[in-house]
Amino acid sequence: MDIAKLSDKIVTGDRRALARAITLVESSRADHREQAAELIETLSRKTDAKAIRIGLSGTPGVGKSTFIESFGKMLTAKGLKVAVLAVDPSSARSGGSILGDKTRMELLSRDPNAFIRPSPSGSHLGGVARRSREAVALCEAAGFDVILIETVGVGQSETVVAEMSDLFVLLLAPAGGDELQGVKRGIMEIADIILVNKADGDLKPVAIRTCADYAGALRLLRKRAYDPQDFPKAMTVSALQQDGLEKAWGEMMALNDWRRENGHFDSRRAAQAQFWFEEEVKQALLAQLQTGTARDALARIGADVAEGRATPTKAAAQLLRELHGTPA
Amino acid sequence: MDIAKLSDKIVTGDRRALARAITLVESSRADHREQAAELIETLSRKTDAKAIRIGLSGTPGVGKSTFIESFGKMLTAKGLKVAVLAVDPSSARSGGSILGDKTRMELLSRDPNAFIRPSPSGSHLGGVARRSREAVALCEAAGFDVILIETVGVGQSETVVAEMSDLFVLLLAPAGGDELQGVKRGIMEIADIILVNKADGDLKPVAIRTCADYAGALRLLRKRAYDPQDFPKAMTVSALQQDGLEKAWGEMMALNDWRRENGHFDSRRAAQAQFWFEEEVKQALLAQLQTGTARDALARIGADVAEGRATPTKAAAQLLRELHGTPA
Numbered sequence: 143m144d145i146a147k148l149s150d151k152i153v154t155g156d157r158r159a160l161a162r163a164i165t166l167v168e169s170s171r172a173d174h175r176e177q178a179a180e181l182i183e184t185l186s187r188k189t190d191a192k193a194i195r196i197g198l199s200g201t202p203g204v205g206k207s208t209f210i211e212s213f214g215k216m217l218t219a220k221g222l223k224v225a226v227l228a229v230d231p232s233s234a235r236s237g238g239s240i241l242g243d244k245t246r247m248e249l250l251s252r253d254p255n256a257f258i259r260p261s262p263s264g265s266h267l268g269g270v271a272r273r274s275r276e277a278v279a280l281c282e283a284a285g286f287d288v289i290l291i292e293t294v295g296v297g298q299s300e301t302v303v304a305e306m307s308d309l310f311v312l313l314l315a316p317a318g319g320d321e322l323q324g325v326k327r328g329i330m331e332i333a334d335i336i337l338v339n340k341a342d343g344d345l346k347p348v349a350i351r352t353c354a355d356y357a358g359a360l361r362l363l364r365k366r367a368y369d370p371q372d373f374p375k376a377m378t379v380s381a382l383q384q385d386g387l388e389k390a391w392g393e394m395m396a397l398n399d400w401r402r403e404n405g406h407f408d409s410r411r412a413a414q415a416q417f418w419f420e421e422e423v424k425q426a427l428l429a430q431l432q433t434g435t436a437r438d439a440l441a442r443i444g445a446d447v448a449e450g451r452a453t454p455t456k457a458a459a460q461l462l463r464e465l466h467g468t469p470a
Numbered sequence: 471m472d473i474a475k476l477s478d479k480i481v482t483g484d485r486r487a488l489a490r491a492i493t494l495v496e497s498s499r500a501d502h503r504e505q506a507a508e509l510i511e512t513l514s515r516k517t518d519a520k521a522i523r524i525g526l527s528g529t530p531g532v533g534k535s536t537f538i539e540s541f542g543k544m545l546t547a548k549g550l551k552v553a554v555l556a557v558d559p560s561s562a563r564s565g566g567s568i569l570g571d572k573t574r575m576e577l578l579s580r581d582p583n584a585f586i587r588p589s590p591s592g593s594h595l596g597g598v599a600r601r602s603r604e605a606v607a608l609c610e611a612a613g614f615d616v617i618l619i620e621t622v623g624v625g626q627s628e629t630v631v632a633e634m635s636d637l638f639v640l641l642l643a644p645a646g647g648d649e650l651q652g653v654k655r656g657i658m659e660i661a662d663i664i665l666v667n668k669a670d671g672d673l674k675p676v677a678i679r680t681c682a683d684y685a686g687a688l689r690l691l692r693k694r695a696y697d698p699q700d701f702p703k704a705m706t707v708s709a710l711q712q713d714g715l716e717k718a719w720g721e722m723m724a725l726n727d728w729r730r731e732n733g734h735f736d737s738r739r740a741a742q743a744q745f746w747f748e749e750e751v752k753q754a755l756l757a758q759l760q761t762g763t764a765r766d767a768l769a770r771i772g773a774d775v776a777e778g779r780a781t782p783t784k785a786a787a788q789l790l791r792e793l794h795g796t797p798a
Contacts, residue, residue, distance in 0.1 A: 188779050210529040276783070311657075410778040419775040420768065422786030427755050431748075439746065447747040448740040453505040455512050455604070458750030 143177055152284050156224075157257060157466045160284045167276040168262045170269070180258070180415075182276055185283040189459040193225075193282045194398050197307030198292045199300045199329070204315040205339045207246040209381035210290060216387050217288055218255040226250070228261035229274045229293045229303050257281065268425050273304045275418055278306055304332040305414055308395055308407060312336045314356070316348035325356075331363060334374050334397060337390055341378035353378045368406040373397055439464050471505055477512045478550055481689050483551075495604040497592045500598070513611040514569055518631050520735075521553075521610045522726050525635030527628045527657070529707045532643040533667045535574040537709035538618060539635060542575070545616055546583040553609040554578070556589035557621045557631050562755045578777060585609065597783045598752050599690050603746055606634055632660040633742055636735060640664045642684070646675035652683075659691060667719055669706035681706045683793045696734040701725055767792050 143168070151159035167178040200206040214224045226247070253319045262273040274291065281289050291307055293299045304310045312333040314325070335358050341349035356376040363370070375393065379386035401407040428435055443461050444450045452460070471494070471539055479487035495506040529532040542552045554575070578584045590601040604620065609617050618637055621627045632638045640661040641654070657663075664684045667678035686703040691702070703721065707714035729735040771789050774780045780788070 179781070179787065183781050183784050186778070230740075265501055272783075412740075412778070413784055415778070416772045416776045416783040419772055419785050422622070422782050423759065423768065423789050424756055426786055426790050427759070428752055431751065431755070440751065444744045445746055448741070448745070449742045453511050453598075454743055454746035454750050455509070457513050457747050459507065461751050462754050 145177055145180050145184060146260055149181055149188060152185065152280060155285045160280060161259075163280050164259060164277045167280065168260075178276060179425075182279055185279065189283045193289045194394070195278060195282075195289045195291060195306065195308045196394065197300075197303040197308070197310040197422070198290055198313060199303065201294060202293075204313050205381050206292060206294075206313055208214050209313055209337075209339055209379070210292065211247040211250045211382045212384050213391070214250040214254065214290070216384065216391065217385030218253050219248075221255075221256075222287040223255045223285060224250075224253075225257040225284075225286040225289045225328040227259050227274055227281070227289065227291050229270060229299055229380050230261040230459055231292060234429055247336050257284075266354050267298055267302060268421065271306075272418075272422065272425070273438065275306045295363045300329055300332065302426065305417055308398060308401070310412065311335045311390075311394070314352065316340050316345045322394045327385075327429070330359060333360075334369075335390065335393055336360065336374065337386075338378045339381055340374065342380035342383045342385065346380075347380075349378045368398055369397065369400065389403050406449060425468075436465055472509050473512060474502040477509055477516060477611075480608060481516055482514065482523075482661050483613045488585065488608060489587075489768055491608050492587055492605045496601045506604060510607055513607065517611045519610050519613060521614050521617045522722070523606060523610075523619060523634065523636045524722065525618045525628075525631040525638040526641060527622070527638070528619055528620075528629060528641030529622060532641050533709050534620060534622075536664075537641055537667055537748045537796070538620065540709045541715050541719070542578040542584055542618070543581065544712065544719065546578075546581050549583075550614045551585075551613060552578075552581075552618065553585045553587070553612075553614040553726045554618045555587050555602055555605050555609070557598060557619060557627055558589040577614040584749065585612075585614065594645055595626055595630060596749065599634075600746075600750065600753070603631075603634045610618065628657055633745055636726060636729070636738065637662045639718075642666050642680065643682045644668055644673045658687060660676070661688075661719065662697075663716065663721055664688065664702065664704040665714075666704065667709055668673075668714065670708035670711045674706075675707075677706045679751065696729065696732055699727055734781045764793055 148159055148163055148166075152163055163178075163181060166174055166181065169175070169178070183316040198206070198210070200209070210226055214226060217224045247258060251258050259277060262270055262277070278289055278291065291303050293303045310332050312325070312329060312335070314336060316338060335352075338349045338356065341353075346426055354374045360374050360376055363374070368372070377386060377390055377393065379390055381387070398407065401410070431440055438465075439461050443452070443457050447457045472745065476487055476491055476494075480491055486664060492503055492785055497503070497506070525537070526534070528537070538554055541708060542554060545552045575586060579586050587605060590598055591607070593751075604618055606619060619631050621631045628638075638658060638660050640653070644666060660742070664681075666677045666681040667683065679703045688702050688704060694698070694701070705714060705718055706722065709715070725733065729738070759768055767789050771780070771785050775785045776780055
């Protein structure tokens, strides 16, 4: 594969080249991995594009597809190019990506200014995260203005998405006060904007109450010195009736502009790059255990442990001594 | 510290020696780590004691302390020695272990046949897990018959506790049908027995309904070939009125006996030992990144990444080349 040519095409906004490049970064073949790293590096030197990366989390049932469809269409109507990526480490197991069914976003998927890509397969969050992060970089280089990175709220996936987003939006359904506890504190802490969806019809009063509950909960969190006083904030929207979406987008832009001006945008991206660098190093170190002598030693000494001839701690020290001459 | 003498004392059931040994395994000092590994190894050769290790998970509010107090007292009244350990990686941050306040289990903590130990401090689940696992081994060598390993249901801590338990018990509160979704499928899958607590007073009918809901949910899970047909099962208890505890203990014993007879008990312990061995190896490998040249290289190359002079993937490959001559 000619990486220079591919990167040229991506920069001009060639969608087929972008799709091919994403397929490349999703491959686990060693030569593909090397080409992918080369491509990302080349593109990072070539462009200085800064899309707004919006992480979006919402459990099934909150109307996430409808929201992305309505929100995405509103953005493309403004002339913005919108990419939608998904991070879902469970998609491989459940036999289908959360975005696999593009009919869920029928209008958006046919929009020439939108690009929808399902979650890379793989049950290992680390691998899925790396591929998604590189896909974000590719979409950014391809000139997309807005990159929506969606995830279902399962396990650590929200944290992973927040680590590749400039803003994190939590989409919630109207609910009784008790269920407020269902949203973990950790998720509240990474949210910049909470959108209570389905503020329409019979659910509207419930949505307004739910929104007030969350606004109250957000006020209890520690303020962020780098953000305006009134953030993080909670708002109601109706994706179905396309209500409140303009306002939500306005708030996202306002927060993003503020952070760009005060330097938080850049320092956050820098910290994220460093975080992913360290993650890559850790993954690579652990991957070494699955090859050659390390794998053999792991199996051999592991059998001793399983049969009770060695304790886990002692055996681990022995393995490391064998691998690198590390003292026990 | 004289490890041989300490191990002798532990085996005779000396509680002060046990407490000192647990303090030793909780230490992160390198010489203490080495002594701790030596101690665990010595004890593993010395005793063949097999306590029943019961993992117990329940979120705040389900009455976990009351349950442990009532259940523990019932067991000690039978002449059984009961150890209660906690795994709570968040305890360091929140400023107090979940078991720190022994007044929560006032009777049990004064019982000569009970031993209560709060969660080791540390915000890192891996470290907390290792220390807890070694504390379990110490209690087992000290002749405890039942080891309760409790955890609040936060993040991965249930999985960690399940990996050091023979049985996993999930304690739940009576609740409306909707909240059944609040228990993640992954937790349901590791539970052997679900106990719906507070089946007393006004809540009794709700507890019975909740129990039926969970029993229904358990029936949808894949059966385990190694367990009796009617497991996993759901039951109601009232820790407050000491109701249903005998029956719950009977079910735990029945399941444990069954598994001991068909070999699952031993094969599960073997698999757990192997799991912890691999975890130790991984932790040790990652710990190497925090020392000497690796730490310096990580900081130096990490700064390049933060300042945009290198992409995370390329930089990680460079670091690994510097460390071991690994190809990019």
